[in-house]
Amino acid sequence: MKNAIISYPRIGANRELKFAIEKYFKKQSTQEELLACAKDLRARHWREIKEAGIDFIPSNDFSFYDTVLDTAVLFNIVASRYRALNLEPLEQYFAQSRGYQGEKGDTTALAMKKWFNTNYHYLVPECDEAELIALSGDKIFKEYLEAKEQGIETKPVLVGIFTLFKLIAFKDESTQKLAQKKLLNAYLELFEKLNDLGVQWLELDEPYLVYDLSEKDLALFDEFYKELLSHKKGLKILLQSYFGDVRDIYAKLLEYNFDGLGLDFIEGKESLNLIKQYGFSKDKILFAGIVNGKNIYANDYAKSLKLIKELQKYAQNIVLNTSCSLLHVPYSTEFETKLEKNYLKLFAFAKQKLKELKDLKEILNSSEENPLFKANQELFTNIPNRFDEKVKARLNSLKKEDFVRKPEFKERIKIQEGVLNLPLLPTTTIGSFPQSADVRSNRLAFKQQKISAQNYTEFNQQKIKECIQIQEEIGLDVLVHGEFERNDMVEYFGENLQGFLFTQNGWVQSYGTRCVKPPVIWGDVSRTKPITLSWSKFAQSLSKKIVKGMLTGPVTILNWSFPREDISLKESTEQIALAIRDEVLDLEKEGIKIIQIDEAALREKLPLRKSDWHSEYLNWAIPAFNLVHSGVKASTQIHTHMCYSEFNDILKDIDALDADVISFEASRSNLELLDTLKAVNFKTQVGPGVYDIHSPRVPSEEEIKTTIEKILAKLPKEQIWINPDCGLKTRGYEEVVLALKNLVAATRKVRNSL
Numbered sequence: 001m002k003n004a005i006i007s008y009p010r011i012g013a014n015r016e017l018k019f020a021i022e023k024y025f026k027k028q029s030t031q032e033e034l035l036a037c038a039k040d041l042r043a044r045h046w047r048e049i050k051e052a053g054i055d056f057i058p059s060n061d062f063s064f065y066d067t068v069l070d071t072a073v074l075f076n077i078v079a080s081r082y083r084a085l086n087l088e089p090l091e092q093y094f095a096q097s098r099g100y101q102g103e104k105g106d107t108t109a110l111a112m113k114k115w116f117n118t119n120y121h122y123l124v125p126e127c128d129e130a131e132l133i134a135l136s137g138d139k140i141f142k143e144y145l146e147a148k149e150q151g152i153e154t155k156p157v158l159v160g161i162f163t164l165f166k167l168i169a170f171k172d173e174s175t176q177k178l179a180q181k182k183l184l185n186a187y188l189e190l191f192e193k194l195n196d197l198g199v200q201w202l203e204l205d206e207p208y209l210v211y212d213l214s215e216k217d218l219a220l221f222d223e224f225y226k227e228l229l230s231h232k233k234g235l236k237i238l239l240q241s242y243f244g245d246v247r248d249i250y251a252k253l254l255e256y257n258f259d260g261l262g263l264d265f266i267e268g269k270e271s272l273n274l275i276k277q278y279g280f281s282k283d284k285i286l287f288a289g290i291v292n293g294k295n296i297y298a299n300d301y302a303k304s305l306k307l308i309k310e311l312q313k314y315a316q317n318i319v320l321n322t323s324c325s326l327l328h329v330p331y332s333t334e335f336e337t338k339l340e341k342n343y344l345k346l347f348a349f350a351k352q353k354l355k356e357l358k359d360l361k362e363i364l365n366s367s368e369e370n371p372l373f374k375a376n377q378e379l380f381t382n383i384p385n386r387f388d389e390k391v392k393a394r395l396n397s398l399k400k401e402d403f404v405r406k407p408e409f410k411e412r413i414k415i416q417e418g419v420l421n422l423p424l425l426p427t428t429t430i431g432s433f434p435q436s437a438d439v440r441s442n443r444l445a446f447k448q449q450k451i452s453a454q455n456y457t458e459f460n461q462q463k464i465k466e467c468i469q470i471q472e473e474i475g476l477d478v479l480v481h482g483e484f485e486r487n488d489m490v491e492y493f494g495e496n497l498q499g500f501l502f503t504q505n506g507w508v509q510s511y512g513t514r515c516v517k518p519p520v521i522w523g524d525v526s527r528t529k530p531i532t533l534s535w536s537k538f539a540q541s542l543s544k545k546i547v548k549g550m551l552t553g554p555v556t557i558l559n560w561s562f563p564r565e566d567i568s569l570k571e572s573t574e575q576i577a578l579a580i581r582d583e584v585l586d587l588e589k590e591g592i593k594i595i596q597i598d599e600a601a602l603r604e605k606l607p608l609r610k611s612d613w614h615s616e617y618l619n620w621a622i623p624a625f626n627l628v629h630s631g632v633k634a635s636t637q638i639h640t641h642m643c644y645s646e647f648n649d650i651l652k653d654i655d656a657l658d659a660d661v662i663s664f665e666a667s668r669s670n671l672e673l674l675d676t677l678k679a680v681n682f683k684t685q686v687g688p689g690v691y692d693i694h695s696p697r698v699p700s701e702e703e704i705k706t707t708i709e710k711i712l713a714k715l716p717k718e719q720i721w722i723n724p725d726c727g728l729k730t731r732g733y734e735e736v737v738l739a740l741k742n743l744v745a746a747t748r749k750v751r752n753s754l
């Protein structure tokens, strides 16, 4: 029995790569220094993986920004707008990653998209000159040789041809057609070269295979791999899938002469059934993904061994593997000095997962009498602070009615109109105001106990005062308190609820040099005291206008945390929903008339297969949101906010959230979405963002007016709110005030003309 990993985090134990790249961006270091740091990190990681007892060690999983971009560059898929800049290779690479503005020209970065169902973002390769596609890079060869020099034989890892082709944005159909041929030739050339170098195994990552595949997709895959596999010669090919099961193509995959087939047994809920149904081939190695590459909890060896034994009935040759790249978990628990041992022992970050793979291998090669097995099973006894009987009882007592808000929308919106007294096209913002340096340092000082709670509160109250005053001067209709007490919309609630844990160094790459540190859901979640109430009450006391209460919804809190594995996501989300529900009812009781419950990340865990969307996710995610607000009076208005413009396909479900108003990012894909809103008879009032807050640019009054008119042409005026497309936290005051003034002026003009 051997073991493998798919890829290792590249940012380094202490985010060394992030800091080295940022230093280089700021021109505080040279390219040589950056390259040296990268080389050093690679060497360290290979050594670490080898010393941990892993047999298949990946190379080419390193990246200065993103491995999809690396793969595009390897095959010379570089849009002409970057070529035109005439930059040297690394600079051209970064121009694609971050855009370029300088003496050689001015062009935006490649589009960035979520990598399947993760919080990692890849760069979307752009192809406008297919004739240029050819094997032109050498990173994959260099890194293989670099490891070899250190006496380490690696398995180069590369995005497979099918997935790459599916992810590229082509200029037009003819470009795409030509690219298909050219790309195939380029991969053939790559095989040739790897053979020449004496590479033993090549891993081709084909996560696209876990989507619903059409006949056309299957034909494309066949065209690519029939040809490639007939030219692989001595090179062994591992076809690696992850993030789900490959049910649409599994039976066919067995017929190709891949040497290894990598399947995900964590997220691939059909993987085992597929093997039971279709068997496995004698001439292939099954790379069995049994160690979760996405979550941070320790592997339960009893469960893994049971699965492996089941698999051994069908596959003679098994390699123990991670379920996906370890890129999606933090580096190592050894830097966590503050978390209690009782908690930490149940955590496994990337480095600890190496040990799990080694342990499992050893146990399988000996017996379950092995002390390693016993030690692992002991981890799962006496787990502290996990279950709360009260939470359980409360969940159990929930009835159907608790998930339904009454009276229905049509009726309550009239009642709200009577109470709220808002003009047509009410103006508002999404919640946060600029988090200036003083706001952040005040929070930090409080956290580090350098200032008293009173000082901390007084400072924030002063900020809230200023924020309310600014909004009144601007003339907005519905105000916000500004969210100065929050570092992050999820972390803030996690910190104030029972059941969450926080790491010091649990960084995970989100994109490029940006990393996030997700909270960990450890135990049953509940609220022990009001969280936002005092801030909201204070803010409301300062104005005659309505100030919105501002909360984060349960689905978003779940999706931006590491979830529990011992209870279902549904149950965990319902617990969070009940906690937020308590906050909603407290706000209402204290006179807050509009409460916004943000679901910025509602889409995040949407299953990759459309056929699973409802049964696996939406059927409980939407009711969880309903549970949060179903207890309020008819007159209390519930708002929600979502960030992605990509929700055309789940509009019905968003309407079923049954909020009264939803604001969303629409400034970039405006019209298309409005058409769909109309088509599905969307009932909820909508605030399509009228300008993009992700850029410091101030939109003119005229520009906003045009946007509002476009919206009015598509939807009834009674249904529309006017707001920016997201929170203003990353912006500066100066631009915010100017933009909002223009927003209000534009709205007034349009309003008067109605």
Ligand code: GLN
Pocket: 430, 431, 432, 483, 489, 550, 598, 600, 641, 642, 643, 726, 727, 728, 729
């Ligand atoms: N209310 C939050 C804010 O304004 C929403 C943030 C978000 O959508 N990501 O910051």
Ligand code: ZN
Pocket: 430, 600, 641, 642, 643, 665, 725, 726, 727
């Ligand atoms: Zn947003």
